Amino acid sequence: MNLKKHHPQTFRFVPENSKPVLSEKVASLLAAEWDRFTKNTKKSEAESARSFNSLPLGVTSSFQHWDPYPISITSAKGAWMTDVDGRELLDLSMGFGAMLVGHLNPVVVEEIQESLKTGMLFVTPSPISTDAAERICKRFAIDQVRFTNSGTESTMYAVRVARAATxxxxIVKIEGGYHGSYDPFVVSSKPSLDKVGNPDKPNAVIDSNLVPGDIYVVPFNNADALERMFKKNGKKIACFIVEPVLENLAIVLPDEGYLERVRELCDQYGIVLIFDEVKTGLTAGARGAAQRLGVQPDLLTLAKSIGGGLTLAAFGGKKKYMDFITNGKMAHFGTFNGNPLAMAGVRAVDKVCTTEALETAEAFNQQALDxxxxxxxxxxxxxxxxGFGVKGCITWSTTPVRNYRDYKATNFEIAELSWLWSLNRGIITPPGLDEQWLISLAHGQREIDVLVEDFRELAMALRS
Ligand SMILES: Cc1ncc(COP(=O)(O)O)c(C=O)c1O
Structure with a gap:
């Protein structure tokens, strides 16, 4: 068992004593919960059946689907949602982090309304896009930035910058890591264990319909494996892309010293270091994960939390790399890039996400975790x-998860029960078991109490 120390800016609590939960117990509770789910969500069921006709899987992004059908939402305000069955649900998913400031945050609404008075799309330079760029550069301590419309676009373009520059x-990526749906990033995103090979030297698992190019896969929290990879293939490698804290396998924390060693190795081998902060971003604190953890990448990708719920993402970093856009070696296009509404979102978020506001949300998160x-x-x-920043999770394992293989060894049955249990009691956490809760600026003591007391009831049921 390897209980390496995690980064001091992060939180992990592993109990000393634990007893197993009988799998028959979990199975019987799960059966009862699925029964309860289908009884209480008749209108979601009907909505799903209707949407299957016009939308594959009945959803607009495959993440939104689960069997037998997902909950269909009609409105959201603050930290709460209403579904088609009229149930009030505490939102702990918050748009995978995109709703960090809360649903319909009044400052976001006001900035958008103001912006709507002057137009919706110019496809020309505009003071509002420069304003947004200046705010992002200042906050995240980067020289230059370009806006896009999704995290996938941002990670794709960051890689293209790295390729142009080197x-x-x-591309080197982490086994199990997710960076959007550009072909190279789907490689070994959640590979099945019968294909992954040696844990220190994982196979690049490539679906038959992908054209990923030259892609290499390494385990998280293993700087020696990264060094071996760089030594062998460094002359061919443009970049290493990694989330500083993995937030697509629940939450996987970097070991103390890991990111610093990654930085050194990238410098040594002339490899561009890209931190994918699509998920961490402002949920990691007012200046993002890189600054919080004290390691600066060459390029950074952002999305979700920086836009207040608007369709917005960005990539940026050191001028010497962004210069490859300036000199035309890497062209970056997009009709909707930097559209005024999204830029108004940046302005609003920058006003609302003060250090104090985020520290208050983080204190609530810490209370829930404790x-x-x-x-x-x-x-x-x-x-x-x-936990990290305003995010937290319960991982059903008695040992810390340090990489994808550890994550795959966690108990997915109890994780499913825990998710469904909460959903049936009016708490919505993200679909899939790879996510984490988010305490937004709109969550307060009442919401923390709901989260904690619900978990206590589950604990009692598991031990009954
Ligand atoms: C770390 C990370 N990178 C990139 C993406 C892709 O972002 P988008 O869904 O906006 O394309 C995601 C999406 O969840 C993500 O978690």
């Missing part, structure tokens, strides 16, 4: 808690 094509950790201890559950 004249090399290879209270849930106490419940895990009290009921001797085979679980532990992990």
């Amino acid at each position: 004249g090399k094509l290879g 209270r849930i950790s106490e419940i895990i201890k009290e009921y001797e559950l085979p679980a532990h808690t992990v």
Whole structure:
């Protein structure tokens, strides 16, 4: 068992004692919960059946689907949503982090209304896009930025900048890491274990319909494996793309010193370091994960939390790399890039996401993590808690998860039960078991109490 120390700016609580939960118990609770789900969500069921006719899987992004059907939402305000069955749901997904400032945040609404008075799309330079760029550069300590419309576009363009700058094509990514749907990033995104090979030297698992190019895969939290990869293939590798804290396998924290070593190795081998902060971003704190963790990448990708819920993403970084856009070696296009509404979103978020506001949300998150950790201890559950910034999760394993293989060894049955249990009691966490809760600026004591007390009831049911 490897209990390496995690980065001091992050949180993890692993209880000393735990007892297993019988799988028959989990199975019987799950069966009862699915029964309850289908009884209470008749209108969502009907809505899903209708939408299957016009939308594959009945959804606009495959992430939104689950079997037998997902909940259909009609409105959202603050930290709460209403579904088609008229149920009030506490939102702990918050648009995968895009709603960090809360649904219909009044400052965002006001900035958008103001912006609508002057137009919706100019496709020309505009003071509002320069204003947004200046705000982003200042906050995230980068020289230059370009706006896009999705995280996928941002990570794709960051890689293209790195390729233009180095004249090399290879990309290194983390096993199990997700960076959007550009072909190279789908490689080994959530590979099945029968294909992954040696944990220190994972196979690049490529779906038959992908054209990923030259792609290499390494385990997270293993600087030696990265060094071996760079030594062998460094002459072909343009960049290493990594989330500083993995937030698509629940939350996987960097070991103390890992990111610093990554930085050194990239410098040593002339490889561009890209931090994908699409998920961390402002949820990591007022200046993002890189500054919080004290390691600066060459390029940074942002999305979700920076736009207040508007369709917005960005990539940026050191001028010496962004200069490859200026000198025409890497062209970056997009009709909707930097559209005034999205830029108004940046302005609003920049006003609202003060250090104090984010620290308050983080304190609520810490309270939830501490209270849930106490419940895990009290009921001797085979679980532990992990947190970073305003995000937290319960991982159903008695040892820390440091990489994809550890994550795959966690108990997915209890994780599914925990998600469904909450959903049936009016708490919506993201579909899929790879996510984490988010305490937005709109969550307060009432919402934390709902989250914690719901978990206590689940703990009691598991031990009943
Ligand atoms: C780390 C990371 N990078 C990139 C993306 C892609 O972003 P988008 O869904 O906006 O294309 C995601 C999406 O969840 C992500 O989590």
